[in-house]
Amino acid sequence: MIVQGEDLGAWTMAQRVGLGKLTPAQQWMVDSVLGLEPAGEAEQPPARRTQADRWASHLAAARQFHAREGHLNVPRKHVEDVGGVPVKLGGFLDNTRRRASKLTPERHAELEALGMRW
Structure with missing residues (x-):
């Protein structure tokens, strides 16, 4: 009302x-x-996810996509289903490319291992 x-x-x-x-x-x-x-x-509202949790779920989606497709050339609007949970992988990778200079070396290396093109 x-x-x-x-x-x-x-x-x-x-x-x-x-x-x-x-x-x-x-x-x-x-x-x-x-x-x-x-x-x-x-x-009660669900607990807010930390940035580390969000990174982990997006990285799992990237690994899943890479294992299936052999690359990370993901369309911007692609949504990857990881264990029944939809993950907006395309937008995540696009945004990550734009903010590559702000990534920690560990996160950069994790994506580099999957063949991420910057």
């Missing part, structure tokens, strides 16, 4: 999920005045 441009459903869920981060007075108001309960385990 949108009231004066505010999505009340999203706001309510944010209050329930972030209840522990509110001040005691705010917690009292959310509980007593609004009657909202803390969000359950199933309602």
Whole structure:
């Protein structure tokens, strides 16, 4: 429900999920005045992936593609399915090429081992 441009459903869920981060007075108001309960385990948002986790999943996709195709000439819009999880490999490789100077030597070497063309 949108009231004066505010999505009340999203706001309510944010209050329930972030209840522990509110001040005691705010917690009292959310509980007593609004009657909202803390969000359950199933309602918690998934944990944010770290950059190292994202790198690992993209590298696994690159290795899978390379093992199957023998190269890393991946179209920009290509999505590689790694264990049932879609990975936007084409965009990742394109962006990595553009930012090659910012890569750590280890990451550069990992892609170099797969025959990455820069």
